[in-house]
Amino acid sequence: MKIAPPKLPSSLTDLNIKEAFLEDNYVSGGIVTSFDLDEVLEDKVIFDQIHFQHISMEGTQFHQVEFIDCLFEKCDLSNVDFGDAVFHRVEIRNSKLLGSNISQSRLTEVKIEDSVANYTSISFSKLKKVAFNRTTLNRADFIEASFDKVSFEKCELDGANFTETSLENIDLSSNTYEQLTVSMEKLADCTVSTEQAIGFAKSLGLIVK
Template sequence: MNTKKDIVKVAKPKLMRFMEEINSEAIDIEDEYEMNNISVSDCEIRTKTADKLKVDGVIFSKMDFKDIFLKSLELTDVRFENCDLSNADLSDSEFEGAGFRAENLKGAIVSATQAVDFSKIFGLKVKD
């Protein structure tokens, strides 16, 4: 069972109370794509790579981000609920107000700096 302490937050997301909901079977993401103030649930992301994606005020629920590389991804006020981020390359991403459950990040690829930031959030102490 998930508890509040299982959620990793890089600054708390500030989300709109009412959002447009997208419940299609699949979505395609292109370079320089923007997603704003929506809730996306149960969709497959067909695109495996995209550059300069901006996501602001979005809730992703029951999504599969497995094996996806989104270069220069900017996440602002975003929450991931029951999403699979295994092997998703987030190493070139910027987070400002993102909420993750610990199990959603399992297997995700992050940069060394991001790993240090996430370790602090998880309460880990890094020793040289």
Template sequence: MGHKQKDKELKIETPRIPQNLSELIVEDIQSGDYFEMGVIQDAFLDNRTANKVCFDKVIFRHINFTGTSFHQLELTDVIFEKCDLSNVDFSNAIIHRAEFRNCKLVGIDLSHATIMNVLFNECMGNYATFRFAQLKQVIIQGSSFQSADFYTTKLKKIALHSTNINKSQFSGTKLEGIDLSDCEFNGLGVEVEDLKGCLISREQAYVFANLFGLVVKE
């Protein structure tokens, strides 16, 4: 069974992966394929196209997925370690109990995805797209998501720590209860009404004041 990972007050379920998994050799991936219980490592799975592929209890190590399109992908109990997922299309994916560790996620498309109990740790996710996605119980830490697109994204129980979100787009996304105080940014795309209940630092208050044309008197 999986265990709980504490992140201040937020708890997420970690992937439920057995020990001593054997290596999986994946040469071709077709729509509807199902892969489970194994380690896939040191491989190129780039520029592939398939629909409704499922990975269950799988560890990916040093995999290059660049330019791959897996629409309606299902990921359950998976770990990505030092993988390159630049410009992949995982739109409409369902991702549950997953970890992305030290991965390159530049330009990844997770629009309309359902993402629950997921950790992004030390990832490069600049220009990532989460439009119309649902994120619940997600931790992003030590990462860069500059110019990422969270337009009209549903966020619930999200923790952001030591992460650069400069120039990211949050318009139409309710930030109530989201703590941005440990994030780095000089500007965000955001509407005034979406900031209600958002937690920010004193320094960030000046950033928002400038965004909305306010003058703060010393």
């Protein structure tokens, strides 16, 4: 599946995010290497064509936030509250999202790769053309999420919760987990490995010889 990359200019200048916020809650066109804003942002914020590098947003709470054509590289987004957010043409690489809240959000043309996202909540969100590559998603929640062209490639999914989420056309065969929470009636047309299929059969109480 081809994911459209962020549309970033070929050259971006360093951006002082604090000065940018003094002018407007719309921040665009720059490289951000320091995120020294208050932990609670009560107004709606829009980031457009921003390359975040080595920044920490840990513990930040957004009231509403939109990321459009943004790249996160080696960032710490742990325990950030992105609830009710919009992510459009966004890439997150080599970053941490431990315990982040991305619930009730809209993610379109998003790629998360080589990252750690254990205990992240993406429940009740709408995901369209989203790829998770080589990312640890242990104990992550995808409860009642809507998937449209979503892929998981070589991810760790142990303890992930997909309750009431349709896994139709989802390929889990390259991913690893010991236990997965799913709604059995939502498993139709999900692709799994032979070993994974045996695990699902056992969870149904079947005896596999």
